[in-house]
Amino acid sequence: MTQIDTYFRAEKAESLLFLLIGAGAVVLAVFAWMKWNEPFTKGFAVPLLLIGLIQATVGATVLLRTGKQVADLSAQVQQDAKGYRAAELPRMEKVMKSFTVIKWTEIIFIVAGIGLLVLLKDKGFWTGVGLGFMLQGAISLTLDIFAEKRGLEYMEALALA
Numbered sequence: 759m760t761q762i763d764t765y766f767r768a769e770k771a772e773s774l775l776f777l778l779i780g781a782g783a784v785v786l787a788v789f790a791w792m793k794w795n796e797p798f799t800k801g802f803a804v805p806l807l808l809i810g811l812i813q814a815t816v817g818a819t820v821l822l823r824t825g826k827q828v829a830d831l832s833a834q835v836q837q838d839a840k841g842y843r844a845a846e847l848p849r850m851e852k853v854m855k856s857f858t859v860i861k862w863t864e865i866i867f868i869v870a871g872i873g874l875l876v877l878l879k880d881k882g883f884w885t886g887v888g889l890g891f892m893l894q895g896a897i898s899l900t901l902d903i904f905a906e907k908r909g910l911e912y913m914e915a916l917a918l919a
Contacts, residue, residue, distance in 0.1 A: 760832070760835070761912060761915040761916065761919065762828060762831050762832055762835065763828070763832075764912075765908060765909075765911075765912040765915075766824050766827065766828045766831075768908050769820060769824055769905070769908070770820075770821060770824045770825075772901060772904065772905055772908075773816070773817045773818075773819075773820035773821040773824065774817065774821055775817070775901065776813050776814070776816055776817030776820070776901060777813070777814050777817030777818050777821060778817070779810075779813055779817075779897060779901075780809075780810045780811065780812065780813025780814030780815070780816075780817055781810070781814045782810070783806040783807070783809065783810025783813065783814075783894065784806070784807055784810040784811060784814060786803075786806055786810075787802075787803040787804075787806035787807035787810060788803070788807070790802060790803045790806070791803040791807075796882065797881075797882030797883040797886065798882040798883065798885055798886040799886060800883060800886065801882065801883035801884055801885065801886025801887040801888075801889075801890065802886035802887070802889055802890045803886070803890070804886075804887055804890060805867070805871075805887060805890030805891045805893075805894050806890050806893075806894060809867070809890075809891075809894035809895075809898065810894070813894075813898065831846065839919070843916055843919055846916055847913065847916050847917070850909060850912060850913045850916065851913075853909055854906065854909050854910065854913065857902060857905070857906045857909070860902055861899060861902055861903070861906070864895045864896075864898045864899035864902065865895070865899065866895075867891045867892070867894060867895030867898070868891070868892050868895035868896055868899065870888070870891050871887075871888045871889065871890070871891030871892025871893070871895060872888065872892055873888070874887055874888025874891070875888040875889060875892065
């Protein structure tokens with residue numbers, strides 16, 4: 759199995775997980791908003807819906823493009839291994855830099871969620887919003903830490919190739 763297959767197989771698996779988590783969060787948010795008429799539940803539904811839509815979109819996008827990307831990169835390796843490496847390393851450097859912004863955004867979600875839970879603990883709607891942001895931020899951050907680690911390993915393999 760090549761470094762391309764190893765890296766992108768894991769990318770597809772995690773993007774499917776992101777898609778399922780995001781879709782599940784959206785379904786739960788809509789159900790909670792419509793079924794339970796409580797301020798806490800309505801507040802909880804807001805970040806579930808917003809971040810769930812992002813998770814589902816990112817998951818679907820990566821999942822849909824990965825097959826073609828693997829085919830193109832595999833063909834490029836066969837035809838021009840040096841060209842593949844010369845193009846793929848800068849692309850991956852951009853991907854890795856984007857993780858800084860993504861992780862800080864997720865950390866902000868977590869901190870904002872904790873802040874709302876602590877400062878507005880007796881306000882049902884805002885307590886729900888806080889819990890939703892904290893939960894969604896923690897889930898996304900966890901998955902992105904794994905993705906970043908995988909990206910670093912792929913870059914190391916590229917550098918050695």
